[in-house]
Amino acid sequence: MRLRSFGEQNIPVPVIGQGTWQMPESGKGRREAVDAIKAGIDLGMTHIDTAEMYGRAEEIVGEAIKGVDRSRLFIVSKVLPSNAGYTKTISCCERSLSRLGLDYLDCYLLHWRGGLPLSETLAAMEKLQADGKIRSFGVSNFDVEDLEEAMSCLSSGKLACNQVLYNLENRGIERRLIPMCQKNSIALVGYTPYGTVPGASSQAYKRLAAIARRHDATMRQVILAFLTRLDGTFTIPKAARLAHVVENANAGKLDLSEDDIQEIDELYPVPRRDVPLGMI
Ligand code: NAP
Numbered sequence: 001m002r003l004r005s006f007g008e009q010n011i012p013v014p015v016i017g018q019g020t021w022q023m024p025e026s027g028k029g030r031r032e033a034v035d036a037i038k039a040g041i042d043l044g045m046t047h048i049d050t051a052e053m054y055g056r057a058e059e060i061v062g063e064a065i066k067g068v069d070r071s072r073l074f075i076v077s078k079v080l081p082s083n084a085g086y087t088k089t090i091s092c093c094e095r096s097l098s099r100l101g102l103d104y105l106d107c108y109l110l111h112w113r114g115g116l117p118l119s120e121t122l123a124a125m126e127k128l129q130a131d132g133k134i135r136s137f138g139v140s141n142f143d144v145e146d147l148e149e150a151m152s153c154l155s156s157g158k159l160a161c162n163q164v165l166y167n168l169e170n171r172g173i174e175r176r177l178i179p180m181c182q183k184n185s186i187a188l189v190g191y192t193p194y195g196t197v198p199g200a201s202s203q204a205y206k207r208l209a210a211i212a213r214r215h216d217a218t219m220r221q222v223i224l225a226f227l228t229r230l231d232g233t234f235t236i237p238k239a240a241r242l243a244h245v246v247e248n249a250n251a252g253k254l255d256l257s258e259d260d261i262q263e264i265d266e267l268y269p270v271p272r273r274d275v276p277l278g279m280i
Helices: 027-042 057-065 086-100 118-130 144-153 177-183 203-214 219-227 242-253 258-267
Strands: 003-006 011-014 047-049 074-079 107-110 137-140 159-165 187-191 233-235
Touching: 003 233, 011 074, 027 047, 027 057, 027 242, 047 057, 057 074, 057 086, 074 086, 074 159, 086 107, 086 118, 107 118, 107 159, 118 137, 118 144, 137 144, 144 159, 144 177, 159 177, 177 187, 203 219, 203 258, 219 233, 219 242, 219 258
Parallel strands: 047 074, 074 107, 107 137, 137 159, 159 187, 187 233
Antiparallel strands: 003 011
């Protein structure tokens, strides 16, 4: 698994992590999901993304990481915008920690901008960091202008991360947002990497499958390798099934050639003009 420096603190983090939205929450599905996350950790996907919004996901992650050496893990959670502001951000972080069974988070994000004053939420993040409850903090679903505003609100801290939609059909962020994050050492974590997987009869499928064959890999592994090819980028596919986790983790070994990248560029071009940031 390739590691990459996450934010200005230079924390080494695997480029492919594990998402946890819509994990099965009970019965056999839940047990399989816990085992899948554990297997992902063993395979190097120690970056785990969760959120207070994701139902019981924080508890599921808590169960999966029980007994794992804490220093190996990079655990990220998020506060809902409706729970943001100074006081609530701090209490929500404490509740997330308790559901996860942790003393600290590696990164804490504002899930999307929302209507509460950004300066208060970010002041709470700085306080949580100063108190050792989070190692770093950031935002999610912030386009260039919102990110600039967030950076201007900070007094002592530094944004470590912006988590945004990034998949083959949503490459608008390569125009301005990714360069801005790279310039400011802000990790760009792409979510919903499998938002676009072409249908088996399509031309795109045939060409992606041919690239995959050249590397003895799968098409999904090609997609994950493509989405993490740029400096400062990470991806967090969610998989509740063991076979999916294994396939995703093995994408961390795949290096695409310039020709492969050019071919994918032709299939899924970056838009020619700026487009609004997509969001799910
Ligand atoms: P995704 O990871 O692109 O896709 C998840 C789906 O793909 C699941 O149905 C999963 O199946 C399947 N899958 C995973 N690996 C596979 C494989 N190797 N082969 C075949 N199918 C596979 O979508 P996502 O969950 O929307 O995004 C990923 C994570 O990003 C989320 O879980 C969440 O942590 C984060 N996220 C953040 C935001 C935000 O606003 N910040 C928004 C959306 C998502 P199984 O589960 O059955 O294995």
